[in-house]
Amino acid sequence: MTQPKQRLLxxxxxxxxxxxxxxLVNNPGSWSHIYAPxxxxxxxxxxxxxxxxxxFLWIVGVSIAFAMSSSxxxxxxHKxxxxxxxxxxLTLYFLGFFLAIFGKLLNDPAHALQTVRLLGVLQRIGIVFIISSIIFLKASQKTIxxxxxxxxxxxxALLTFVPVPGVGYPxxxxxTSLAAWIDRGILTEPHIWASSKxxxxxxxxxTLPAIGTCLFGILVGIWMRRKDVDNPTKVAWxxxxxxxxxxxxxLWDLQLPINKALWTSSYVLYAGGLASVALALCYWIIDVQGYKKFTTPFVVYGVNAITVFFLAGLMPRVLNLIQVTNPDGTKTGILVRFYETCYAPFFSPINASLVWAITYVLGFYVLLYIMYKKNIIIKV
Structure with missing residues (x-):
């Protein structure tokens, strides 16, 4: 008999x-005006x-441990x-691929296919999810x-000891890192992140250490599911x-710098550690002590996480296809024009950019709240 799935608020x-x-961080009003944090x-x-x-990848790992334990x-x-x-x-991968190619495909399909970015946030989540799920199902906790x-x-070892071809040293x-060399070799420059190429x-x-981040979360999820450990002990450990x-x-940062773009091993430990501390606090306050009233706005986001992330990426791409004519005769995307008309004149540049981002988050909250009240949960 399989056990019912647990769910942590x-x-x-x-x-x-x-x-x-x-x-919030992906949708500022202006990329030229952003607060440092x-x-x-x-x-x-x-x-x-x-x-x-x-x-988020760490949370995916925790969720895998809860969702797939009965299996x-x-x-x-298993199969x-x-x-x-x-x-x-694969669905996650192709959602990310769709966002990467959308818009370009409408203007010049041939060029879009020749230059579309092959990897990205949703693509990485999809790849990491597949590999981490298989490891969880087939490996023991000790092996994980x-x-x-x-x-x-x-x-x-790969980053710090393997000489980079064409450079001659790690x-x-x-x-000039090994990671950059592999990206150019496998993805090719036309299909790499547009800001760098x-x-x-x-x-x-x-992506390899990103899998490590997810496995870190899986180990935490296994620990949190244990029935033979009381809640104070779970939180303390x-x-x-x-x-x-x-x-x-x-400590590892002293030799291998914490670096998100390279997703260094020190970064995996540092970010995973902070996520563990954050979940320990949330678990103690919400699930153990029962303080739940303040959670609704973020639970609303949490139950449709991938849906809102995809829509938040799609909406500006769609709206900015609608071009409006400026007084000087140039054309601008309607979303850009709306920002320049309704936000930029009333705040300092950096605050206008922040207020826009906050508005964006609140706007999607309204949609998600309606979905939440109607119990509409879109599972990808």
């Missing part, structure tokens, strides 16, 4: 908070914005569950932990493990 809250933050680090280092994506206990269901995971992962350690160690720079922040090699991972990440 704190996990839905944490997921929703993370997705709302993703939408809402920007990514230039290269090495970590801002609050740099924690958003790893938090893991019954090997006869069905893996096929379902592959289908879901060992796999995480091996991934971090191998990736560290390095961690944007355009020489390296991709969601590239091929850096999770909090302690999180702090230990943060310290290890910061």
């Amino acid at each position: 704190s996990l839905d809250f944490f997921r929703g908070l993370t997705v709302a933050a993703m939408i 809402l920007e990514h680090a230039e290269w090495n280092g970590c801002t609050p914005t740099d924690l958003v994506f790893p938090f 893991k206990a019954d090997p006869s269901t 069905k569950t893996i096929l379902k995971a592959i289908k879901r992962g 932990f060992k796999t995480l350690i091996i991934i971090l160690a191998v990736y560290w 390095n961690l720079e944007k355009e 020489t390296w991709d922040p969601e590239g091929v090699l850096s 999770l909090f302690s493990a999180g702090v230990a991972a943060i310290i290890l990440g910061l």
